[in-house]
Amino acid sequence: MNIFSIYLEKIKEFIIDLEKHEQIKISDNLNNLAIELTPKDLQGDISCNAALILSKTNNKKPKDIAEFLKTHLIIKFSEFKNIFIAEPGFLNIEFKDDFWHKFLTDLLNLKEKYGSNSYKKNSYNVEFVSANPTGPLHVGHCRGSILGDVIANLLIFNGNAVTKEYYVNDLGKQIKKFTLSVYYRIIEILHNKEFPKNVDDLYPGENVADIAKKIIDKKLISEFNNFDKIYEKLREISIKESLELIKVNLNSLGIQHDHFVFESQLYKNNEIQDTVEKLKKKDLIYYGKIAAPKYKEEKNWKERKQLLFKSTLYGDDKDRPLQKNDTSWTYFAGDLAYHNNKIDRKFDILINVLGADHTGYIKRINAGVEALSNKKTKLSCKVSQLVKLIKDGKPFKMSKRKGDYITVEDLINEVGRDPVRFIMLSRSNDVELDFDFKKVTEKTKDNPVYYVQYCYARICSVFRNINKDLNEEINFDIKKFHINSYERQIIKKLSEWPKCISISSQRMEPHRIPVYLYELSSLFHSYWNLGKDDFSFRFISDNKPTSLTKLIILKCISYVIKSGMNLIGVNTPNKM
RNA sequence: GGUCCCGUAGUUAAAUGGAUAUAACGGAUCCCUCCUAAGGAUCAGAUGCAGGUUCGAUUCCUGCCGGGAUCACCA
Known part of the structure; x- marks a missing residue:
């Protein structure tokens, strides 16, 4: 029940019909035909730019064309009460009250379903959040999470089949450091040995200590003498706990995912090898060197020969490594396998919602999906720009090391879910967003x-x-x-x-x-x-x-x- | 340096290529005997610069100037 698209079609047909009777010439810019609300203070309900578009091909003044269209339109459409011609040649159409009566009746029948569009239905996979399971969600995760959630909601509202998905990176260096941190916390409790301070990349947070306590209390692991020996089990339990915490955070934001995919599962199922094999068959893989990054700060660059994916064939800036020096897979290799997994699940359209810091990743993952699906599956990456936090009138910088960061839990407790969601959504996601704690909590019309x-x-x-x-x-x-x-x-x-x-x-x-x-x-x-x-x-x-x-x-x-x-x-x- | 995003009133933003550029905050002036003043009314105030495409450009293209993000065997 979109009157703009309805009248766009109707008037387009009407013009084509006029052309058939050789009363007017049309040109290929008929696609620029637009219907919109008439600006307030002007007479009319909806406006059409037909005369402006047709003016050149017919070699007539827009206003003359408008006059011509007006006389025909009024006859053709009985629901039009009047048509006003406005400079430079807009047709401002006023509906009879009957038209709006019908409109209101329809709206009352549709109730909250009103607004849903009935174009072609597709199946979508919307991947969002996908934060590393090493700690609670913080404010930085909020915007993208809410954006992804609402994009999915919109697609559902329009009758599409949608899977809200979270990719869990439960392998890799960071995860090892995270697991090690849990281990140190356990040792700290059991043997009174202080958690190592000033060690880079460890996770000193409370959440890690909580996990340690839980593992000890529930006796989930009996021996803690050798980290390497218990690593797998410790990792699994820690990730599981961490993910539970993240789910609680998401819940407090009003977000629930339908499906979680674990990187480790892809390894177990051999999907990474399979995906690489698939690319190999397409002749998209080779051993080679990539060029050093050109930015000035990069000094430690060492040239290496490694397994590369020819992403440049699909518009990427350089080919991308699939294997690290120790022959283990890169993050990208895993992500390719993950996207191959999505492709195999036969979604029509994949959507990835990313943070601004992952912008540089888009070309390569697009390349991957194009290559793996023979350009059949569409991937669309949506980026949400940064959120600038403002507290007490000053920008607030978060620092993980100092433990000086605001979690989603803090945010919801202080501000509440509704303002957080509303404000985070109220700006275009291409624009940085100021999030002022004071303003967001204000209970006035300014909010x-x-x-x-x-x-x-x-x-x-x-x-x-x-x-x-x-x-x-x-x-x-x-x-x-x-x-x-x-x-x-x-x-x-x-x-x-x-x-x-x-x-x-x-x-x-x-x-x-x-x-x-x-x-x-x-x-x-x-x-x-x-x-x-x-x-x-x-x-x-x-x-x-x-x-x-x-x-x-x-x-x-x-x-x-x-x-x-x-x-x-x-x-x-x-x-x- | 490459890539991506942004540049609109004093401030923060909005505007699928449309008309007199839309709001909020801040400033000035009004409106509670009355359905919730967490509201409303009125006024002043803006498209970074230079080209191009177009009947028409805040929007598209090119160059410049400014701000942010990013570049890896990190995820």
């Missing part, structure tokens, strides 16, 4: 979260005061609804919701949703305040509704707010 929630709460309060349930049907002959200019503006905004969803999901830009919800709320609050000066604009008098038409508007707003907030995972309290 957009509460502004939108307040809109919903106010609507609930109206229905509470007339002892009606928000979902109760209103028996009313909608044809009697005489729409005033304020209501018309709101209805027009409501009509834009499916378009907002469509663009957000196609471009994977969820920030459009909070922005839209804020704008809709703003229209509502203005509408509400009209009742302060003029009683005829009030929704209730003497605990009875002043008019059923106003209730219908409120209901429609509430559905859109509710469904939008559901999508971004923010609550809509009935009362504030």
Whole structure:
């Protein structure tokens, strides 16, 4: 029920029809045809740029073409009440009230499903978070996590099959250091031997000590004399515990993954060898040297011959190593196997949500997926830029070594889930985001979260005061609804919701949703305040509704707010 | 140096190639006997620079100037 795409098609057909009757010439730029809301302060509901596009090929002034189109459009579409031509040649179409009556009726029937788009359904795999299981999630992980979650929600809302997935890097150097840290903590407890300080890359955090305690208390391992001997088991238990903690963190953000894939599992199933073999058969693997990085700080570069993947054939800047010097697989080799695993699971589209620090990784993994799937599986990587934390008016730098970092748990305790999600989503993910603790916790209109929630709460309060349930049907002959200019503006905004969803999901830009919800709320609050000066604009008098038409508007707003907030995972309290 | 992202009112942002560039904060002035003032109304204020494509550019392309991220046998 996207009136913009509907009329885009209708008017396109209409123009093509005119061409068939040789009344107009069309050119290949007909794809630029666009329908959008008429700007406020101008007459009309929706606007079309047809005349501007057709002007050149027909060698006529846009306004003349507009006049011509206007006369034909008015005849063809009975729902058009009037068409205004505006400089430089826009067609501003005004609908009859009947049209909006039907629109409102449809919206009331669809309820919170309104906005869902019905284009082709696909199966998606959305990989996000995938933080190393070496400690709790911190603020840095938040933005990408929420972004991934909402991209997935959008796809689900539009009727696609979606798997929310987490790739667990439970092998490699970092994990060894992490496991060793757990070991040192155990030794510390059992033998009173202090945890080594000032050793690089160990994990001194509380979470590690907690895991150590748990292992001892539950007697999960009996002997701790030799680290190497118990390494496998210790690693497995530590990762499992660590991942549990991460899941708790994610949960407090309102995020739940459907599926976890472990790097170690790929090793056990021989999937890395298989993947490399697959590439070898395609002649995409060779022994060779890669060029040194050119940046100035790199001084310790040593040239080596190693097993490389020809990612340059697929647009990467250089070929990428699959094996380390000791012949063990690189992280990239494992990730290729992981993506091959995804390809084998026959998703139509893969989505990876990455942090800004992984931008440089995109070309090579794209290359990998193209090569492994013969360009059949689409991979789309979405990057979320950094979050600048501001505390007490100053930038706050996190440092792992000092233990000076803010965890998700801290954040949620201090700020709360709703503001965190809303604010993290409210900017385009291509832009760095200022996250000011003070502003985010403020419970005023300056805080957009509460502004939108307040809109919903106010609507609930109206229905509470007339002892009606928000979902109760209103028996009313909608044809009697005489729409005033304020209501018309709101209805027009409501009509834009499916378009907002469509663009957000196609471009994977969820920030459009909070922005839209804020704008809709703003229209509502203005509408509400009209009742302060003029009683005829009030929704209730003497605990009875002043008019059923106003209730219908409120209901429609509430559905859109509710469904939008559901999508971004923010609550809509009935009362504030 | 290569790659990627960004440059819009004093500040923080918004704008699938559209019209008079949209908001919030901050500044100035108003509105609570009344459905929740966690709200509303009014005013002042902006597209880094130089080209190009286009009927039309904040948006696309090229160059420059600024800010951030990144470069590996780390994940």
